[in-house]
Amino acid sequence: MNPRRNFLKKSIIGAVSATLVDGVYNSVEAKPLGGAHAKDEPFKLGIAGYSFVNFNLDQSLEMMKKVDVHYLCIKDFHLPYNSTAEQIATFHAKLKSFDVTGYAVGPIYMKTREEIDKGFDYAKRVGVNLIIGIPNHEDLAYVAEKTKEYDIRYAIHNHGPEDKLYPNASVIYDLIKNLDPRLGICFDMGHNKRDGRDSVADLQKYSKRIFDMHLKNVTAATKDGKTCELGRGVIDIPAYVKMLRKVNYTGSCSLEYEKDMKDPLAGIAESVGYFRGACDGTR
Template sequence: MSSRRSFLQNTALGIAGSVTLPLLGKAAGLPSIDDNLNSAQDAEPLPVGVAGYTFAKFDLDKSIAMMKRLGVSNLSLKEIHLPLNASQEAVNTAMAKLREGGINVYTVGVIYMKTKEAVDQAFAYAKKCGVNMIIGAPSYDVLDHAEEKVKEYDIRLAIHNHGPEDALYPGPKDVYDRIKDRDARIGLCIDIGHATRAGVAVDKAVKEYKKRLFDLHIKDVSVAAKEGKAIEIGRGAINFPALVKALKKTGYKGVCSIEFEKDMTDPMPGIAESIGYFKGVMKAAL
């Protein structure tokens, strides 16, 4: 296992090295990262995406450019790049720009909902963006209202866990216990890094909550404890082969969105290494 892990890490590092090239590398005749990352895309059992918070330090245009360099097309759109109160015209302009860049916005979020008004805004925003799912973190006292909106809009709500510091949803079970008897369109977005810091074995969580698992935020952490820090995927505490096997066994149909929170002002090398490692693990599991 250790030799295979080293091989996958070295392969990912080789891919990561190419991201030091300018973002306009393809236009300048230089190789694009997607040549490395997409060669076996059709064989991959799980679609890979990016959680928009990864690009929190960059505007929409630069985020699109980075996704194109990475060869990833699925995006969980964060309001950093398109405000929740944006007009329909502004939304249409942004979504057209994303489509022209080859980006598929498959969901929006994470959106925090502390009031009924915030819930209303989130669902109206998702409708304007034309997506059928919200990654959200609603307060307990607005869950009933959120369920009403799920039924009204026929838009799924995937509730995101945020680790041991989170008073609402530290781990997946804290989400599941609140939604298990609610509308089947309310489920989980398991953030595997935060779940691991909360003491959860994520492969077991995938199996346990498979019927309500809508989305995944994929990351790694230095240690499986509260003090764990974001790190490149494959270098930390999470057993990714076990996770991928669990996803295959349960027939997971959602997106695996990379959320990279280390070196956020210069994330490309770390994201590329992370994607390379994760795709390598998926290929090994085929």
């Protein structure tokens, strides 16, 4: 049988089991990836908050509990930019009750320097040390100065061939390579592939400046490619996992699931399970 099909079979079985055994995995001893070897991986499995754009925080956390994922990139529809200290504390308490850690904020579009200032202030008040952002090219030096001022890392997100600013990781790297090393990349491997790039090779090439990534597969390496379940696209996920280990990536791999966004749990569960199967199956 095709190795990728083996991984997919494993994913569905594991995901269904995790969903049925509600609450078993939600403990302080939970492993970042799940499975026997998860504690040996240098990277963590998370979920990008945009995956839950149609759901409130409680609904989102319930889905994370079902698939045993414990890291969340925070979006403003769950924690608004103007949140008070009390609201932020309540938000973190809610996450903690589900054994979830909010590790970053964004993506945040920052079209002016005022919006950049507000973004860094927001991250500081939320208590994270990573912003996923999209600034204008002419403001990159200013963003780099803010990373020094706040000692908060800033990862620029690529959005594929439609994105005139940052279509792929190579474009981002060329713009930031001589700027403060706290300025890096949020590597959307799916959109990178849609721009005709080899996402496994680019992970290796730009790994030193990749601070976060959106775990995503796509149906084609073209502009018309659509996001899909992790094991059903054109990116070789087992090869990608091997490269994560080779470059010793230590950040989060946050699933950004953009298919069936009004009913995403089955696709999220399949994708999470597939990723865990790929991790176990490539050792």
